[in-house]
Amino acid sequence: MDDNKLSIRVNVADRYYPLKIEREDEEKIRKAARMINEKVLQYKQRYSDKDVQDFLAMAALQFVIKLIEEEEKHNNDFLPEALNELANKIDTVLEKKSNDVL
Numbered sequence: 001m002d003d004n005k006l007s008i009r010v011n012v013a014d015r016y017y018p019l020k021i022e023r024e025d026e027e028k029i030r031k032a033a034r035m036i037n038e039k040v041l042q043y044k045q046r047y048s049d050k051d052v053q054d055f056l057a058m059a060a061l062q063f064v065i066k067l068i069e070e071e072e073k074h075n076n077d078f079l080p081e082a083l084n085e086l087a088n089k090i091d092t093v094l095e096k097k098s099n100d101v102l
Contacts, residue, residue, distance in 0.1 A: 013040050013052050039063070 009016045010033045039059035
């Protein structure tokens with residue numbers, strides 16, 4: 001048995017799920033479950049006539065939208081840097097070509 005693995009039970013929407021995880025991931029996994037449960041509770045309080053499956057779906061949708069927004073933000077942050085690197089490479093090639101012509 002792998003000594004780095006830890007067996008835990010995680011509660012998500014009043015259901016327990018057994019997981020085998022890396023020890024260093026435990027806090028992250030428990031935090032994720034807590035965030036999901038908080039979001040599900042918010043939906044339960046707002047929409048009493050819906051099913052828990054609906055709340056889970058809406059929570060998942062909301063979290064994935066945030067993830068996509070962060071990924072797009074992250075990709076856009078690197079775009080100017082990548083353009084600067086490309087411009088520098090072009091300048092280097094042009095300078096080299098210019099020096100070869102002279």
